Structures are given as C-alpha cells and as structure tokens.
Amino acid sequence: xxxxxxxxxxxxxxxxxxxxxxxxxxxxxxxxxxxxxxxxxxxxxxxxxxxxxxxxxxxxxxxxxxxxxxxxxxxxxxxxxxxxxxxxxxxxxxxxxxxxxxxxxxxxxxxxxxxxxxxxxxxxxxxxxxxxxxxxxxxxxxxxxxxxxxxxxxxxxxxxxxxxxxxxxxxxxxxxxxxxxxxxxxxxxxxxxxxxxxxxxxxxxxxxxxxxxxxxxxxxxxxxxxxxxxxxxxxxxxxxxxxxxxxxxxxxxxxxxxxxxxxxxxxxxxxxxxxxxxxxxxxxxxxxxxxxxxxxxxxxxxxxxxxxxxxxxxxxxxxxxxxxxxxxxxxxxxxxxxxxxxxxxxxxxxxxxxxxxxxxxxxxxxxxxxxxxxxxxxxxxxxxxxxxxxxxxxxxxxxxxxxxxxxxxxxxxxxxxxxxxxxxxxxxxxxxxxxxxxxxxxxxxxxxxx
Numbered sequence: 001x002x003x004x005x006x007x008x009x010x011x012x013x014x015x016x017x018x019x020x021x022x023x024x025x026x027x028x029x030x031x032x033x034x035x036x037x038x039x040x041x042x043x044x045x046x047x048x049x050x051x052x053x054x055x056x057x058x059x060x061x062x063x064x065x066x067x068x069x070x071x072x073x074x075x076x077x078x079x080x081x082x083x084x085x086x087x088x089x090x091x092x093x094x095x096x097x098x099x100x101x102x103x104x105x106x107x108x109x110x111x112x113x114x115x116x117x118x119x120x121x122x123x124x125x126x127x128x129x130x131x132x133x134x135x136x137x138x139x140x141x142x143x144x145x146x147x148x149x150x151x152x153x154x155x156x157x158x159x160x161x162x163x164x165x166x167x168x169x170x171x172x173x174x175x176x177x178x179x180x181x182x183x184x185x186x187x188x189x190x191x192x193x194x195x196x197x198x199x200x201x202x203x204x205x206x207x208x209x210x211x212x213x214x215x216x217x218x219x220x221x222x223x224x225x226x227x228x229x230x231x232x233x234x235x236x237x238x239x240x241x242x243x244x245x246x247x248x249x250x251x252x253x254x255x256x257x258x259x260x261x262x263x264x265x266x267x268x269x270x271x272x273x274x275x276x277x278x279x280x281x282x283x284x285x286x287x288x289x290x291x292x293x294x295x296x297x298x299x300x301x302x303x304x305x306x307x308x309x310x311x312x313x314x315x316x317x318x319x320x321x322x323x324x325x326x327x328x329x330x331x332x333x334x335x336x337x338x339x340x341x342x343x344x345x346x347x348x349x350x351x352x353x354x355x356x357x358x359x360x361x362x363x364x365x366x367x368x369x370x371x372x373x374x375x376x377x378x379x380x381x382x383x384x385x386x387x388x389x390x391x392x393x394x395x396x397x398x399x400x401x402x403x404x405x406x407x408x409x410x411x412x413x414x415x416x417x418x419x420x421x422x423x424x425x426x427x428x429x430x431x432x433x434x435x436x437x438x439x440x441x442x443x444x445x446x447x448x449x450x
Contacts, residue, residue, distance in 0.1 A: 056150045059088020062141060069127040069156030071193055073247025077128035082106065082152070084123065084141060086115035093144040094121070101137025103129050104154050129158025162191035163218070163246050169254030172230040176262045176295045180231035185253065187226060187244065189218035196247045197224070204240020206232050207255050232259025265294035266321070266351040268358060269385060270405045275333040275362030276415040277369050283334040287314070287408040288358060289385065290329055290347070292321035299350045307343020309335040310360055328408065335364030370447045372414040372423065376440065379429040388436065389414070392424040399426060406430040420449035
C-alpha cells in the first residue's frame with residue numbers, strides 16, 4: 001500500500017481522533033475512508049456478520065472480520081481477500097496468522113512481520129470442502145505485544161453435484177481416414193445444487209470436444225450439449241477421454257474408435273447384359289445397379305456407351321455415391337439394322353476398377369419373331385436385388401430359368417418362344433444374399449400359330 005494512514009503533515013491526526021471520539025459516526029466514516037483507499041476490496045460474494053472490519057487496541061485492523069464463502073463444490077476451492085493493516089501510531093509485529101477448521105486456510109503470511117503505521121498486509125482466505133455440509137472456522141492474528149489480537153469468522157457450505165453424461169462411454173465404431181465422425185453428448189446436473197463447469201478437454205490424438213464455453217453454471221436439472229469428434233489420421237483402434245472438471249467433482253467420458261484406411265468400391269449387379277432378338281424399330285430396356293461397396297464415397301465422373309442402337313439413362317454424371325448407396329443405370333437397345341449388334345457401357349469413377357466395362361449384346365431382326373413380354377409387381381421385401389424368370393412347356397413339368405443373372409427390373413421379354421406352343425411362367429425375387437422367394441403364381445401363355 002502507499003501508507004496513507006501515516007501522519008505526514010499533522011492534519012490527519014485530529015481527524016482520526018474526532019472519528020474515534022464520535023462513536024455514532026465511527027462505522028460510516030471509517031467505511032468511507034477504507035473504501036476510498038482500497039481497504040474494502042473484497043469479493044462481492046462475501047457475507048458479513050457484524051462490522052466489516054475489526055480493530056485491536058494497538059490499532060491493528062482486519063478487513064473483513066466475517067467471510068461467508070457460500071456453497072462450494074466438494075473437491076473444489078474458493079478464495080477471498082483479507083487485509084491486515086496498522087492504523088495505530090506505533091509499529092506492530094505480527095507473530096502468527098492462522099486459520100482454524102481443516103477446510104479453511106490463510107496464505108500470504110510467511111513469518112514474523114513488522115507493520116509500520118499505515119502499512120497493510122494482503123492475505124488470501126481459502127475454503128476447500130471435503131464433504132457436504134455447513135462448516136465454520138476462524139482467522140486468528142497474533143502480535144508480539146498482546147498475543148491473540150483479533151479474530152475473523154469463516155463459514156461455508158460444501159456442496160455435492162450429480163453431473164452425468166449421456167451417452168457414456170462413446171464408441172465411434174469404424175471411421176475412415178479423412179471422413180471424421182461426430183457424436184452429441186448431454187451433460188446434465190441431476191443434483192440439488194448448482195454446478196460450475198470449469199473446464200472440458202479431450203485426450204487421445206484424434207479425439208476432440210466442443211460446444212461448451214467455460215466457466216459455465218448448470219442449475220439443478222439443467223443440461224448442456226457437447227460434441228465429440230473422431231478424425232482418425234491413421235488406421236487402428238484408438239481410445240481417449242473427455243474430462244469435465246466441475247464443482248463437486250469431475251466426470252470422465254470414455255472415447256473409442258477404429259480408424260480404417262479409405263476404400264472405394266463400385267460394384268455392378270452384372271457385367272453383361274443380353275437383349276436377345278429385338279425387331280428393328282422397337283426398344284427394349286434393362287437395368288444395372290451400381291453400388292458403392294467401400295467405406296468412402298464412390299464418385300462417378302462419366303459414363304459412355306458404344307455400339308449401334310444402345311443408349312443409357314437413370315444416372316447423370318458427375319454423381320457421388322455414399323458408402324452402401326446405390327444408383328440404377330437404365331440401358332436401352334433400339335436396333336436400326338439387322339444382325340448381331342455388340343456394345344459396351346464404360347463407367348469412369350475414383351474406384352480402383354475404373355473404367356468399369358459392362359458388355360452389351362443384342363440382335364436386330366426384321367421379322368416379327370414371336371415374343372412374350374412379362375411384367376410383375378415389385379416385391380415389398382427388403383434387400384431385393386432382382387428377379388429370376390422360369391418357364392415350363394406343360395403343367396407339372398420342371399421349370400427352366402431363362403435369365404442367368406437376376407434382372408433388377410420388373411419386366412422380361414422372352415424372345416425364344418415358337419408359334420403354336422404354350423408356355424407356363426413363374427417369377428422369383430432374389431435378395432442380396434442370393435436367397436430366392438417362393439414362385440409367383442404361374443401364368444400360361446399360348447403363342448398363336450402362323
């Protein structure tokens with residue numbers, strides 16, 4: 001301090017004597033003087049019991065003489081300033097300053113100290129509760145001249161919190177390098193006391209956490225949202241933690257995940273499409289399903305088709321397929337000439353098998369070759385990848401499968417029938433595990449004789 005209470009011009013002493021002699025004005029005038037010279041600079045949460053300061057016979061002054069720390073979380077601590085000043089005309093030797101009560105402390109005094117008139121000593125009172133409940137204590141100041149000179153009272157309440165995290169622990173599962181994954185967590189105060197979150201941090205080289213600006217107070221039943229992130233920089237299993245430090249205790253949330261190397265796969269439902277005989281001037285359509293089967297996006301950049309009479313639709317490059325996502329490529333055959341007409345669909349992507357080629361075959365014909373066009377309703381079962389078409393020449397005989405690969409569409413043209421014959425057809429649905437459904441209801445078709 002600046003020694004403002006040391007007489008330096010003879011004018012201060014009469015004022016102090018007047019204040020001391022006018023008991024009715026002691027408290028108000030003293031408070032004004034102390035506030036002006038910074039002697040009452042204490043935290044706004046301090047509570048006072050009685051006078052805000054205590055003065056001994058030799059002029060030793062303790063500010064404040066009562067501190068209430070309020071509620072402090074178990075395992076946390078709170079501090080308040082305390083000032084010891086010499087307001088007398090003689091020096092005072094401080095021999096000891098201590099705090100009673102195991103959860104209270106006083107720091108800033110390292111041994112015998114001499115306070116000249118007008119000098120002050122700044123100390124810090126601390127409260128670190130180890131259990132819940134109201135506790136009290138004292139600050140004792142001892143001088144060489146008169147032993148225990150003064151005392152300040154201390155009190156505070158230890159509070160416990162029930163801070164919980166949902167979900168906990170957090171498992172990100174398999175995450176591709178370069179494709180970070182996030183999960184949302186909720187921190188809730190389930191206790192009856194407010195909780196102050198002082199810090200939130202994540203450990204583990206590829207884990208992070210965001211969403212909370214500390215310090216943040218949660219009242220009872222209040223919650224706050226955190227976002228945990230796993231961004232693997234290499235392959236392999238990783239673990240970490242989110243550490244939440246708060247009044248009343250800490251919370252640890254386990255983190256785990258597996259980094260996997262990026263893999264791009266683009267898989268077609270078939271690599272060969274046969275249209276059979278198609279009369280010139282007519283159009284036959286078939287479909288091919290393209291699936292992203294890797295753990296990273298498959299980017300289709302371009303599709304081209306070669307061969308007379310062939311065209312495609314259904315997909316407009318560029319197109320991005322997320323992992324497990326599919327797209328249906330529609331292939332059309334509209335022959336303009338007679339004869340065998342081969343073709344190729346070429347698909348360009350970021351997959352290792354690029355360019356992916358699908359062979360096309362078909363024959364253009366000029367005569368109206370008999371044909372049976374079958375149509376059916378799409379199966380409502382999940383994971384259906386296509387349909388098989390079976391044919392029999394008479395009731396009770398075995399069926400022969402007409403298509404070597406399941407057709408993804410809901411129609412089929414049988415160009416291998418003969419005039420004057422009767423055929424029986426059934427259809428089965430095929431799922432992704434190549435398991436077939438039961439036969440559909442049969443349908444009988446009679447081909448007229450020429």
